[in-house]
Amino acid sequence: MQNKHASNRQFKFSFHDLTHNKGFSSFSSALMAIFLGLIFGFIVMIVAAPENAISGFSYVVFGGLSRIGDVFYFATPILMTGLAVGFAFKMGLFNIGASGQYTMGMYFALYVGFMWDLPAGLHWITAIIAGMLGGMLFGLIPGIFKALLNVNEVITSIMFNYIGMYLVDMLIQGNAIMYSSPTSRTRYLPIDAKIPSLGIPGSNVNLGIILAVLIGIVLYIILQKTTFGYELKATGYNKHASDYAGMRGKRNIILTMAIAGGLAGLGGAFFILAPTAIAGSSMTYEPINIIAANGFNGIAVALLGHSHPIGIIFSSIFISHIQRGGTLTSLVGYKPEIIDVVIAVIIYFSAFAMIMNAALSGFIKNRLLKRNAKSKDSEPEIKEAG
Amino acid sequence: METVYYLVQNMLPVAIPLLLVALGGMFSERSGVVNIALEGIMLFGAFFGALFVLTVQRSSLDAQTILILGMLVAAFSGWIYSLLLSFAAVTMKANQVITGTSLNLLIPAVILLFSKMTFNSDGITTNISFYIREIPYLSKIPVLGELFFQRTYLTVLIGFAFLIIVTIVLYKTKFGLRLRACGEHPHAADSVGINVYFMRYAGVSLSGILAGIGGFFYAVGITDGNVSGHSGVAGFGFLALAVMIFGQWKPMRILFAALFFAFLRTLAYSVSLIPFLDNLGINQTYYKMLPYLATMVVLGFTSKKSRAPKAEGIPYDKSQR
């Protein structure tokens, strides 16, 4: 917010301005959460198998670099679910239901992919749009419950994660065209439902990531430049004041949840319709009664990116990067689940990283001040912030 | 009548975990902390309980002793895990819902990691039966004996005992009075010298203990003593939250809410045994969705009137008055 006005003021460098800048403190607190998460992961590795810990950990941190294409491929769905969580968060809504919305998006995209016969150029586009609509539907319902009945969106969207999961698995298993019982998963989608690949050899990166980044930028513009974004953030900051100012709070809640659901739904569509060389990772779906993890990873992405669309683009790539690195650790005998542990720890710390950050910088400043002021006896006790 | 006996006998082991975990959630929220991490704490308790059972199942201990010892292990581990929530939510004043979510995510990953490394499986499989065919003497009571004391688990009796203790603690003791004050008006509590931070730690800790036990009882009564990092506790922690809201943060009402949800779930899993429902020919998955759908309906009707502890979800800050 402050940055766009910075050029109007005289340029003056000061430590205080820099550290009190909102963007800077979000960034540094995200780094801090990541740092603590990685350290935790490293400790787990040392406990599990000390002799391989160093090489395993370097896979986590740097391994993704050798698989940049895959990093982007896996970043696409969590970028979308991250946007779904972050966008709702700007309005003060915690969309923990990105999983259900994502699953519905996948189902709708699968349905169009299998059941509709469309011209080659149109098929994948239609399937993507269908995925968005599917997600919207499952975002809309918690939105309506919240706006009209004042039911907490957290509980509603959790319930709809389960409902969505059971529903989709049931619908798929009951559809003989989509489901193949012998393999206990769906058949592979027809080729013209596939999102075009970007054609980089040896990787699965496809048009999805480009679209996802573009959507992130569009959301950034909506939030920063439009009256809708103004209303949305106002409601997130202070619901009472937004009512007082005549904003249509109920409509905005429903709209925001529908958009958030649509974003998660797109994530599901981008994921399921992506071309891949990794067998079974897309173009087919296995109904195993488990809630989609990418929805929850979206929470991590959104928190790390401080719900800022541009921040979310980068944090999704980062999360995907360490996930890739995590799978590589199996080369030295670790289990890839270690990355899920690291991600959960990162979310835990990001929940209070801002406060921790303030305390830490206060502490460092105290040290600096005290050193500077050592000659003066009258230096007052400075209490640690936080 | 056979069907009724069957339903009740199968419903109670399902209702008890819901009851205990919802009571735990009640303690936490009554002290002012929203505990969405119940799901994770349940799984954590279940995991360590099952791990304990796994280590002692070959010893000479009889099954019910193992169950009680396992319960203590689960309670302790649930408490330890809940401290992570207390620390973040009370000491660090972090967003309680986000912290809870991260704790929910952490546990399945840890269990999968641990189990894959140690047992090369998705979780823990134990091999012991806690099932009680009939309890001596009590099972002979007409009707009641058959409903409550036959084909059951010890967990059911322990669960009801906890309900009574919880009710007394909440309403009849100094501790309960102070705890409730912290969830309603922490500044008032502070002004009469009550340590709000301590009481909130206590509330969350009690929820950790009860949720840990609830998780273990879930594993005992529903998944046959096994714990998996994949399926976890199937959203029971979240259902327990709904049970707590439906029960209006009051122990006795929570009991009825828990029974209601357990009934729906038992129904869903015994469709094929009930001729009437079986004949309808509805896909069984619909019944599996039933508890979750029912939650939505119930919350839709009750939440306009519901009266949550006033200060829940708001970190207490001494300086902001």
Add this chain to the structure above:
Amino acid sequence: MENYIVEMRNITKEFPGIIANDNITLNLKKGEVHALLGENGAGKSTLMSVLFGLYKAEKGEIRINGKSVNINNPNDANALGIGMVHQHFKLVEVFTVLENIILGVEPISKGFLDKSQARKKIVELSERYGLKVNPDALIEDISVGMQQRVEIIKMLYRENEILIFDEPTAVLTPQEIKDLLEIMRGLAEEGKSILFITHKLNEIMAVADRCTVLRKGQCIGTVDVKDTTKEELSRMMVGRDISFSIQKEVMETGDVVLSVRNVTVASKLHKNNAVKNVSFDVRAGEIVCLAGIDGNGQTEFISALTGLDKTISGTMTLCGQDITKASIRQRSIIGMSHIPEDRHKHGLILDYSLEENLVLQRYWQLDFQRNGFIRFNEVRQYAEGLIERFDVRSSQGPVSTVRSMSGGNQQKAILAREIDKKHELLVAVQPTRGLDVGAIEYVHKQLVKRRDAGKAVFLVSLELEEVMNVSDRILVIYEGEIVGELDPKKTTMQELGLFMSGAKRDTSKEGQ
């Protein structure tokens, strides 16, 4: 050497950016009522919070009965016999009176709460000091006056000797105030020592033995009340002579701008209606004041008038258009501006910048948006203009976060926004709440200016002086009904007080 029960010596307490107490010394004699006088923000509450252990002073010493003590929390204070009735009562609403009184010092027998023992003691205390309460009533069901008696019994139950009253009369009816002052005198005669925080001079003159005056965090002096006058106290409090009256020209009133007929509004707190069958008109060029004690239906009426809440029955017409069911936005377009009672809850988005707050009512107009995109240059220009005209001060001009601004400047920002917006009716609800004298004068002048510009002004106020000085016409609300219509030039504060407390009512208004 005097026999002081409390000595606070050279107390200094700082908050980030402000020195709330600067080297303040205060001595309390045993058995006296000692008033602590000062404006909002003078540091009275901070000083008492230091004594009560809620804040820790950076410098200074506290002595109780001549012994130097460390008070780190309310428990320490309680152990030293210090009790406090807070301005905002510290009562748990869903608890009973008895539960609130024993909270923190619960009598226990065999591990369980022993309420019968507590009840006995409470009944005893309530009889001895004439503090009537019902131990088993829920706090949310009893009147504010009774809630205050509960707070007093809370202190007596703990056998406190030093009693602090923080602005205790703000929420009471004149009759309740009279009773309270008597109770305070009675307590002092029983040997209790009382610290009485207030900014109302009449009450000091009526009850206090001595008075210490604070201004901007500094101690101006301590005087014997019998040797001083109201004028001298007020000069000490404000630092200059203040004129309580406001210069107003006589105005011809114009057309009816707002017409309210038989409006009834439900209450959120209880089953009875909060506003009952209210009817009145407000014309162009007049300031009509809705006077009353807090909690007599003003908040509910304003919610209904401004569209935040629904009415049960009745109609409201603004500039000839029926607005009974209109949305907030529509009311605003027709010509209603609203300075809300709670500026932090309703009036401002504290995390938005000043310029974003200044367009809060207008961001959707074509001046400030095109095709859904906000025109930031226009917003900036407009904000800079308003900031200049209304002298809104902040650290970084239009881009400062409103949260970082002082209360007075926040209120100025709201005033600027609501006054500059096209309007025929200005609804101002307690617009001077929590402001210092300078800011109060400013707000009053702005209201009069609106009236002089031919607008209708509807003011809601709890302060008798404000009601008498600013308004052209007074409507008194009591228990949700308009019980009288008074002309400030022809009535007295005493008469107004009688109407406000329901002791007197204008029967001609009934059945209208």
